[in-house]
Amino acid sequence: MLYKFRQNLNQSLGAIAVTLLCGLAIGFVQLPQLNQLSTKAKTALPEQLNKEVEAEKLRLNLFHKVPGFGFNNLVANWVFLGFAQYFGDDPARQITGYNISPEYFEIIIDRDPRFREAYFFLSGSSSLYAGMPERSVALMEKGLKSLTPQTPPKSYYVWRYKGTDELLFLGDAQAARKSFEKAAEWASTYSDPESQNVVAISRQTAQFLAQNPNSKFAQVGAWTMVLQNAVDARTRKVAVSRIEALGGKVVITPEGQVKVQLPERD
Template identity: 50%
Template sequence: MFGRQISRKIVPVAIALGCLSAIGFLQTSKLAQLSTQADQVQNSLKYETDLRHQQASLKLLHQFPDFGFDNLVADWVFLNFLQYFGDNAARKRTGYGLSPDFFEVIIKRDPRFIRPYLFLSTSVSLKAGQPQRSVQLLDTGLQSLDPKVDPNAYLVWLYKATDELLFLGDNQSARNSHQKVVEWSQENSDPDSQRLSALSARTAKFLANKPNSKRAQINSWLLVLVNAVDNNGRQRAIKNIKRLGGEISFGKDGSVTVIPPRED
């Protein structure tokens, strides 16, 4: 009798405590969700603010007069671009649309600065989806380049050829650019440069015989693969090589082997 009375008293208390615990859990979860949403909004506002500041800064630098420090300005802008490009969280929010503006300043200030051209093609064509603007910027830089002065200048023609073939579908221009790669790379006896020259020679030949050559496209995606600056670029290149019928394998030393399809 006494035990049943205690039991009747305990059960309602236990139910009440369980309800309170459930309410507390739901409130805590809701607060955590609201806190996360607030953080996302705050981050989004920060990314947008940073983007506007970067845009204004690049516009000012583009119009800034020449005081003899162009090389330093180009270096500084390129370092800022690398921070911009590498901020994956911000780029997911605001995209890569500012990439061409960075390179307009860099090329205007120091068109002979070869290294940024690789990132130009990747960020403007692949990421920002503006291959036409990428080719225009590469053309602008090429006007100031001379393979006798910089033996690596042929690389700019190589990036241009890739953009023309893969992203613009301008096969004739791509063929001409690959022929320029072969011509300019004669000034560089480095083995890697000569391998790239041979690859460009084959690609130009494929395009001459068959403008829509799968082998030419595979060679270009191979160049994207070996020059990719992030994993997304590498995966996109691998996907497209396989889509075109190429078989791809990787050596333990990091080398890449691609077997093209039997029929081009």
């Protein structure tokens, strides 16, 4: 047993070593270009930031090429940390935009399609900020092929993110309705209150869209989900403004809870 444990350990360490060597080899080939792009040039700030974005593109290209050897989930986690740093740099993103956001998630979904939490950030960053809802939806469709109602737990949220993007950013009410129906179907396999609430609101949204493809109720409901899950003030501000533009109203209760009132008419 001890021998077998050592053998497995050696194999694991060997795989890690090979992965690192592959990454170093690729990095060595592109090192001059990376160094050139990463050097702080004595130029205008926008030009410098654009060079840093180009350097990040090269880094992401490395992750596309490096084999996982059974550690794909670690690669996905590492890339997600890089995305968090990229997305969180507000001053830089105001200048360069968010155009490479989908590149992070293409790697993440290829490496670990069951990384459920990543899909929410994919939707927000790629659809709302980068203006690439088609890419966002395509990546979610790709990832969903590896998901089931129970794996990962509560994966029905991915269908809701997909439906939200289809409704709010693609204007595809029919596709959105199908996604919300699928979210309700998957959520119905759980008995906890959170999941049952998702069943109810997903079915309701699907019914709104079936009756009226341009339903304001459905759009307000989708923006409400964006508002409730927002991780930054910018997203909350956008969601509130869109809800109010549709005739809805955002109310803060004395307890600090956020409640959304639907428009008077659909």
